[in-house]
Amino acid sequence: MHDEKVILQVNDLKKYFSLRTGFFSETRYIRAVDGVSFELYKGETLGIIGESGCGKSTLGRSLVNLYNITSGSVLYNDGDQKINLINANDREKKNYTKSVQIIFQDPFSSLNPRINVFETVAEPLIIHRYPKEEIEQKVSEVIAQVGLRDEHLRRYPHSFSGGQRQRIGIARSLIISPKVIICDEAVSALDVSVQAQIINLLKELQARYHYSYIFISHDMSVIRHICDRIAVMYAGRIVEFGTKEEVLNSPKHPYTEALLDAVPKISNRKSKGKRKILSGEPPDLSRERIGCNMFERCGYRIDACQATPMKLSDVGSHHLTACMRTKEIQLNGLSIEAKQP
Amino acid sequence: MQRILEVKDLSINFYLREGVVHALTDVNFEVFENETLGVIGESGSGKSVTVQSILGILSQPPAKIVSGSIRFEPESRNLELNLLPTYGDTYRNVRWNDISMIFQEPMSSFSPLHSIGDQISEALTLHRPELSETDVLSVCLGLLEKVGIPSPAMFFKRYPHEFSGGMRQRAMIAMALVCNPKILIADEPTTALDVTIEAQILELLESIKSEFNMSMIYISHDLAVIGEISDRILVMYLGRVVESGVADEVIDNPLHPYTRALLKSIPKIDQPIESLDPIEGSIPSPFEVHTGCPFYSRCTERLGEICLRQKPAHKTYNNGHKVSCHLHA
Numbered sequence: 001m002h003d004e005k006v007i008l009q010v011n012d013l014k015k016y017f018s019l020r021t022g023f024f025s026e027t028r029y030i031r032a033v034d035g036v037s038f039e040l041y042k043g044e045t046l047g048i049i050g051e052s053g054c055g056k057s058t059l060g061r062s063l064v065n066l067y068n069i070t071s072g073s074v075l076y077n078d079g080d081q082k083i084n085l086i087n088a089n090d091r092e093k094k095n096y097t098k099s100v101q102i103i104f105q106d107p108f109s110s111l112n113p114r115i116n117v118f119e120t121v122a123e124p125l126i127i128h129r130y131p132k133e134e135i136e137q138k139v140s141e142v143i144a145q146v147g148l149r150d151e152h153l154r155r156y157p158h159s160f161s162g163g164q165r166q167r168i169g170i171a172r173s174l175i176i177s178p179k180v181i182i183c184d185e186a187v188s189a190l191d192v193s194v195q196a197q198i199i200n201l202l203k204e205l206q207a208r209y210h211y212s213y214i215f216i217s218h219d220m221s222v223i224r225h226i227c228d229r230i231a232v233m234y235a236g237r238i239v240e241f242g243t244k245e246e247v248l249n250s251p252k253h254p255y256t257e258a259l260l261d262a263v264p265k266i267s268n269r270k271s272k273g274k275r276k277i278l279s280g281e282p283p284d285l286s287r288e289r290i291g292c293n294m295f296e297r298c299g300y301r302i303d304a305c306q307a308t309p310m311k312l313s314d315v316g317s318h319h320l321t322a323c324m325r326t327k328e329i330q331l332n333g334l335s336i337e338a339k340q341p
Numbered sequence: 342m343q344r345i346l347e348v349k350d351l352s353i354n355f356y357l358r359e360g361v362v363h364a365l366t367d368v369n370f371e372v373f374e375n376e377t378l379g380v381i382g383e384s385g386s387g388k389s390v391t392v393q394s395i396l397g398i399l400s401q402p403p404a405k406i407v408s409g410s411i412r413f414e415p416e417s418r419n420l421e422l423n424l425l426p427t428y429g430d431t432y433r434n435v436r437w438n439d440i441s442m443i444f445q446e447p448m449s450s451f452s453p454l455h456s457i458g459d460q461i462s463e464a465l466t467l468h469r470p471e472l473s474e475t476d477v478l479s480v481c482l483g484l485l486e487k488v489g490i491p492s493p494a495m496f497f498k499r500y501p502h503e504f505s506g507g508m509r510q511r512a513m514i515a516m517a518l519v520c521n522p523k524i525l526i527a528d529e530p531t532t533a534l535d536v537t538i539e540a541q542i543l544e545l546l547e548s549i550k551s552e553f554n555m556s557m558i559y560i561s562h563d564l565a566v567i568g569e570i571s572d573r574i575l576v577m578y579l580g581r582v583v584e585s586g587v588a589d590e591v592i593d594n595p596l597h598p599y600t601r602a603l604l605k606s607i608p609k610i611d612q613p614i615e616s617l618d619p620i621e622g623s624i625p626s627p628f629e630v631h632t633g634c635p636f637y638s639r640c641t642e643r644l645g646e647i648c649l650r651q652k653p654a655h656k657t658y659n660n661g662h663k664v665s666c667h668l669h670a
Binding site for chain 2: 051052161162163164191192193194195196197199200218219220221222224225258259260261262263264265266267277278279281334
């Protein structure tokens with residue numbers, strides 16, 4: 001699927017938001033992303049799954065420099081240029097954003113209603129000072145790639161449906177030929193019948209132009225469909241990481257198991273009481289903790305979980321888990337593929 | 342099984358400055374006692390308008406019930422809801438006492454200015470004036486406990502913003518149950534929630550439904566959720582019921598091309614990965630008038646002229662599976 005060239009290397013990335021509760025009181029921090037490390041290979045799709053508040057969108061936005069990172073490093077290396085986002089100068093940052101683009105979730109609020117499609121899509125080129133003739137040619141190329149027509153160019157966002165708007169958003173991200181595209185819940189706001197169109201479009205574009213995707217979503221079915229490797233995030237940290245088959249068929253972290261179990265399944269009709277429902281809710285991110293961040297909700301916890309610092313460890317074939325009890329417990333995955341020829 | 346609600350030939354139009362929207366066209370369905378009816382449809386399919394018309398909370402104008410009837414307990418009381426004035430004691434008694442509703446957005450459906458307890462008990466004090474204050478309190482606390490809220494007494498005095506989405510949705514369910522309704526309408530109650538919380542709420546709804554002997558109308562755009570929770574399924578597209586039947590039938594043996602296409606277009610977690618077959622095009626504008634089948638422009642199995650020009654009739658098979666498509670004439 002992908003060659004073994006790392007295009008984006010993220011090391012111990014942290015993004016804290018300060019929270020001032022009162023004038024004299026101590027500043028507290030929301031640890032939205034709390035030490036995330038991974039590498040993205042060229043041409044692969046890495047899925048980041050997690051529930052709301054787990055820091056997946058903060059991570060995505062930090063990676064395109066929309067947030068200033070608190071600590072850690074992001075290294076971009078496409079063979080021609082190496083950029084370290086943390087100590088990059090303005091020009092390097094500009095080159096970085098040219099290579100790493102983002103597609104947003106909400107196709108309604110992410111487009112400026114006052115400018116037409118041409119201006120929206122051409123804006124990145126104008127910022128990066130492309131000559132005028134090239135801009136027009138590129139816009140009409142990219143608009144065809146995403147399945148829109150030239151006649152759409154003079155219209156304004158309000159005259160498009162959700163799916164078409166998302167196509168415009170995709171065109172805007174593609175126009176400066178990025179290498180890495182971060183899809184932040186890119187299909188979540190769309191109607192189910194339109195979702196598949198956009199998923200297929202993203203896959204086609206990847207096959208043709210070898211983009212690397214970081215696909216952020218809360219929807220396990222979508223992630224399973226589109227990704228090669230999956231990172232499961234919980235409360236600001238990656239708790240499990242591995243290939244799609246490994247993570248889904250033999251999860252090594254109780255949270256992944258619960259997440260897979262909770263996904264509504266068509267074949268599950270009227271099967272009551274079979275689920276292992278995860279009780280409780282995600283923890284308060286402003287509280288500093290030593291041990292496992294899922295301690296309160298975990299069905300497999302022992303006292304030691306609360307005291308042992310969380311650490312991702314390899315359980316074989318690059319499958320990482322943050323659960324310290326992983327060798328002692330037996331977790332259930334999907335095991336669908338096994339049944340099929 | 343007895344029918345508890347019957348909707349017959351219901352058509353609702355919205356008269357707007359931009360034109361007329363045919364929000365519902367000849368909608369027919371019934372709800373039986375103790376069953377869960379799942380209503381599935383995309384945006385603009387009219388699923389919310391349907392339940393709002395049952396509760397009499399449509400704003401009229403711009404909406405207007407053009408034809409049809411909504412009858413509650415057609416065998417015994419035979420209350421024609423569409424003829425009742427939406428303001429007034431009779432309808433007010435139907436809401437909460439007979440039919441109540443849980444909304445999608447747990448944040449915006451509570452008033453931020455009143456404590457959760459005040460809002461839950463308000464319905465009870467209004468609808469059961471004979472109850473004393475202590476009775477009201479004990480009923481409410483009991484319900485809060487039943488919907489899985491830890492330490493209900495403390496919860497009672499707090500305000501909506503102090504709780505997470507899942508907790509608020511639980512409180513909303515408790516509020517809908519205070520008067521022991523016969524039908525609970527759930528309009529996308531888990532759409533705004535995370536999957537693990539969604540699983541909790543689905544299980545809770547399932548258990549209170551059997552405990553309170555209620556019927557439930559569950560609305561969602563998520564076929565998997567609908568498949569899990571429903572006894573029978575109603576598939577809506579552009580204000581029409583295109584297919585209905587027992588859940589197993591509709592999902593394993595879908596008859597309408599739209600249902601078939603929908604099933605093929607969603608990524609499923611419990612089936613082998615294959616490429617998705619999207620439904621081409623997008624949902625037509627609500628102002629468009631369709632003389633024939635509303636799905637015509639996107640249908641891959643269309644027959645031609647007849648689908649474009651002529652409204653498909655409803656065909657009922659022996660097992661109660663209904664479909665409205667020219668393929669099944």
